[in-house]
Amino acid sequence: MTTTEEVAKITQDKRDYKYGFVTDIEQEFAPPGLNEDIVRFISAKKGEPEWLLEWRLKAFRHWQTMEEPDWQFLPYSYERPNYQGISYYAAPKEKPKSLDEIDPAILETYNKLGIPLEEQKVLAGVEGAATSAADALGGGGGKVAVDAVFDSVSVATTFQDELEKHGIIFCSISEAVKNHGDLVKRYLGSVVPYSDNFYATLNSAVFSDGSFVYIPKGVKCPMELSTYFRINASNTGQFERTLIIADEGSTVSYLEGCTAPMRDENQLHAAVVELVAHKDATIKYSTIQNWYPGDETGKGGIFNFVTKRGICEGDRSHISWTQVETGSAVTWKYPSCILKGDDSKAEFYSVALTNLRQQADTGTKMIHIGKNTTSHIISKGISAGEGHNTYRGLVQMNKGAANAKNFTQCDSILIGDRCGAHTFPYIDVRNPTASAEHEASTTKIAEDQLFYCTARGIEEEDAVSLLVNGFCKEVFNELPMEFAVEANKLLAVSLEGSVG
Amino acid sequence: MSTPLLEIKNLHAEVEGNEILNGINLTINPGEVHSIMGPNGSGKSTLAQVLAGKDDCDITQGQILYKGKDLLDLDPNERACEGLFLAFQYPVEIPGVSSMQFLKAAVNAKREYHGLEELDGVQLLQLFREKADVVNISMDMVKRNVNEGFSGGEKKRFEIFQMAVLDSEFAVLDETDSGLDIDALRIVSEGVTNMRDGKRGFLVITHYQRLLNHIVPDVVHVLVDGQIVKSGGIEVATELEQQGYASWAEAEATAS
Numbered sequence: 001m002t003t004t005e006e007v008a009k010i011t012q013d014k015r016d017y018k019y020g021f022v023t024d025i026e027q028e029f030a031p032p033g034l035n036e037d038i039v040r041f042i043s044a045k046k047g048e049p050e051w052l053l054e055w056r057l058k059a060f061r062h063w064q065t066m067e068e069p070d071w072q073f074l075p076y077s078y079e080r081p082n083y084q085g086i087s088y089y090a091a092p093k094e095k096p097k098s099l100d101e102i103d104p105a106i107l108e109t110y111n112k113l114g115i116p117l118e119e120q121k122v123l124a125g126v127e128g129a130a131t132s133a134a135d136a137l138g139g140g141g142g143k144v145a146v147d148a149v150f151d152s153v154s155v156a157t158t159f160q161d162e163l164e165k166h167g168i169i170f171c172s173i174s175e176a177v178k179n180h181g182d183l184v185k186r187y188l189g190s191v192v193p194y195s196d197n198f199y200a201t202l203n204s205a206v207f208s209d210g211s212f213v214y215i216p217k218g219v220k221c222p223m224e225l226s227t228y229f230r231i232n233a234s235n236t237g238q239f240e241r242t243l244i245i246a247d248e249g250s251t252v253s254y255l256e257g258c259t260a261p262m263r264d265e266n267q268l269h270a271a272v273v274e275l276v277a278h279k280d281a282t283i284k285y286s287t288i289q290n291w292y293p294g295d296e297t298g299k300g301g302i303f304n305f306v307t308k309r310g311i312c313e314g315d316r317s318h319i320s321w322t323q324v325e326t327g328s329a330v331t332w333k334y335p336s337c338i339l340k341g342d343d344s345k346a347e348f349y350s351v352a353l354t355n356l357r358q359q360a361d362t363g364t365k366m367i368h369i370g371k372n373t374t375s376h377i378i379s380k381g382i383s384a385g386e387g388h389n390t391y392r393g394l395v396q397m398n399k400g401a402a403n404a405k406n407f408t409q410c411d412s413i414l415i416g417d418r419c420g421a422h423t424f425p426y427i428d429v430r431n432p433t434a435s436a437e438h439e440a441s442t443t444k445i446a447e448d449q450l451f452y453c454t455a456r457g458i459e460e461e462d463a464v465s466l467l468v469n470g471f472c473k474e475v476f477n478e479l480p481m482e483f484a485v486e487a488n489k490l491l492a493v494s495l496e497g498s499v500g
Numbered sequence: 501m502s503t504p505l506l507e508i509k510n511l512h513a514e515v516e517g518n519e520i521l522n523g524i525n526l527t528i529n530p531g532e533v534h535s536i537m538g539p540n541g542s543g544k545s546t547l548a549q550v551l552a553g554k555d556d557c558d559i560t561q562g563q564i565l566y567k568g569k570d571l572l573d574l575d576p577n578e579r580a581c582e583g584l585f586l587a588f589q590y591p592v593e594i595p596g597v598s599s600m601q602f603l604k605a606a607v608n609a610k611r612e613y614h615g616l617e618e619l620d621g622v623q624l625l626q627l628f629r630e631k632a633d634v635v636n637i638s639m640d641m642v643k644r645n646v647n648e649g650f651s652g653g654e655k656k657r658f659e660i661f662q663m664a665v666l667d668s669e670f671a672v673l674d675e676t677d678s679g680l681d682i683d684a685l686r687i688v689s690e691g692v693t694n695m696r697d698g699k700r701g702f703l704v705i706t707h708y709q710r711l712l713n714h715i716v717p718d719v720v721h722v723l724v725d726g727q728i729v730k731s732g733g734i735e736v737a738t739e740l741e742q743q744g745y746a747s748w749a750e751a752e753a754t755a756s
Binding site for chain 2: 446448449451452453454455456457458459460462463466467469470471472473474
């Protein structure tokens with residue numbers, strides 16, 4: 001729930017990007033540019049096995065044959081990243097062995113973001129520290145394990161012990177490569193092949209780090225797993241790789257939160273997330289993304305070109321994507337699901353907000369292969385300022401997808417008269433017993449609703465945020481408690497200056 | 501003599517270029533309940549909207565003082581924070597926003613305006629319970645989204661509840677009786693009556709006399725074609741009920 005207290009706090013930060021600060025720590029960079037040597041350098045730095053280096057090289061060679069795509073709907077042109085001008089590896093120089101050794105500057109960065117690395121206390125065995133750390137994350141009651149990714153190297157992983165008790169693996173993907181090589185080898189690229197698309201292929205060649213999760217058979221993960229990404233070094237692309245595997249009958253909820261400090265140059269973020277849900281398993285993946293959106297003229301800001309895909313591999317498996325996208329200059333992503341197992345289920349809940357000169361072309365793909373598969377899409381697009389928001393979604397029912405069902409609801413709201421909302425639904429049904437429903441609406445913030453709020457004493461800007469919040473309710477209801485609060489705050493911050 | 505709550509002086513207002521209010525003069529002192537009656541199109545609702553600050557009404561002439569301050573200088577939310585309340589004729593639904601969330605924002609906006617600390621969830625609930633008792637309204641409403649799926653009567657009751665929660669000093673009730681059955685009418689009227697404390701002021705806009713049997717006003721004004729053509733005690737309402745508005749309209753036509 002939004003409170004005026006939160007809103008008041010936030011409005012103090014008026015228009016200044018709240019997370020616009022740069023942590024000054026020693027970085028170890030790869031020289032700018034991309035060639036096979038750089039790929040080898042990254043792999044060597046990380047002490048990777050031969051198979052992974054080969055995989056990276058295969059991806060790199062394939063990438064060289066690919067063209068950067070340009071089919072997205074972006075009314076404002078933007079300067080394409082100069083792939084030879086980017087440094088593909090940046091790591092904090094001193095690799096920490098424990099939380100105590102973490103550079104205080106890094107900890108300070110997280111503190112500014114409100115991320116509790118008080119888990120030091122947890123590791124030190126301080127009683128009650130676990131709950132207080134989890135509470136600090138957003139006031140929720142549940143426990144949250146944080147895997148913090150600072151630029152490219154995961155610096156701290158918490159709650160390891162408790163997770164290990166359940167046989168759950170939650171670590172950086174580099175660690176997983178070392179300690180659980182077979183699992184990584186089996187699943188890496190199984191959902192998003194190295195040749196998938198321009199950005200995913202680039203990621204496959206140069207991915208730096210990310211999170212790895214494995215939930216064993218029948219285990220219900222006892223806490224929310226969480227990663228905070230932060231793009232810190234100037235001119236370093238961030239190429240995260242996340243792989244989550246839920247084995248038969250297991251359940252996991254994963255939260256991803258992202259912020260980046262303010263930068264003048266555009267920064268590329270081309271991550272890959274792969275989810276695998278086996279028989280009767282459930283994966284819930286929630287994202288809050290508030291990367292720097294650029295300024296009023298469209299200068300600066302993050303390019304968010306991320307490939308996210310999950311496969312409902314086994315019967316009755318279930319994958320749910322929830323995303324709240326308020327940041328980035330350009331967002332181009334489609335968290336998708338392949339419904340392979342019979343009776344499997346997939347959901348996509350999305351709030352995408354564009355203000356200033358932000359542009360987003362986002363949505364989902366639901367590929368129904370198995371029988372009796374169902375998918376549910378709820379997309380809420382908010383356009384303000386000169387922002388452009390596009391929903392693009394594919395619902396595909398393959399020949400074998402008997403009785404497959406999809407329901408899509410796609411709502412847009414416009415604030416002001418200089419923004420745009422666009423919808424491109426693609427529906428491809430190849431089985432006569434399958435059905436797809438699509439509902440769409442576009443509205444403006446209603447004057448009478450706004451007046452009703454202001455006539456009760458609520459300031460216009462807060463009223464807009466309240467109304468938009470209501471508009472997004474169906475999606476926010478899907479977020480874990482910790483994120484629901486943050487999502488409300490983010491909307492309020494992102495809408496600042498959009499009225500009047 | 502104390503400052504009047506509300507002083508309207510020679511108010512002229514237009515909506516989309518049509519003059520709707522045509523020189524209104526009205527003074528309401530603390531503790532007084534005034535009623536404005538008038539036929540459709542006489543400008544009753546426009547007056548309510550002008551007072552609350554709806555921006556599609558253009559004030560072309562005149563002045564409104566509220567507690568001695570120039571009301572027209574204040575934004576709608578500032579007016580509300582100063583204790584002015586409009587019970588809407590057609591309360592709007594706000595999908596997805598819980599009444600609790602809405603009232604929390606409103607109450608705390610007012611508190612912030614007056615430099616008071618915000619109330620937390622527990623204190624708010626306590627306040628809601630207290631006020632629900634005053635206006636005899638079920639707390640269930642607070643759990644639902646603002647006006648969403650409310651019946652006509654529920655919407656009006658919720659307006660009265662908000663009036664109580666926001667502790668308004670001066671409330672304008674815009675045809676709050678329209679669309680109410682007898683029971684709902686009684687509940688709404690009781691809510692208003694229970695809030696009469698000798699300090700608060702009320703401007704009750706209505707089409708029919710029946711509401712005034714429940715909320716007995718100190719002064720009744722008759723509004724015709726944007727002007728107050730008659731003011732007096734409750735007997736004016738009774739007279740109106742018997743003769744209808746036609747005679748007033750004629751009288752005014754002859755006079756002008």
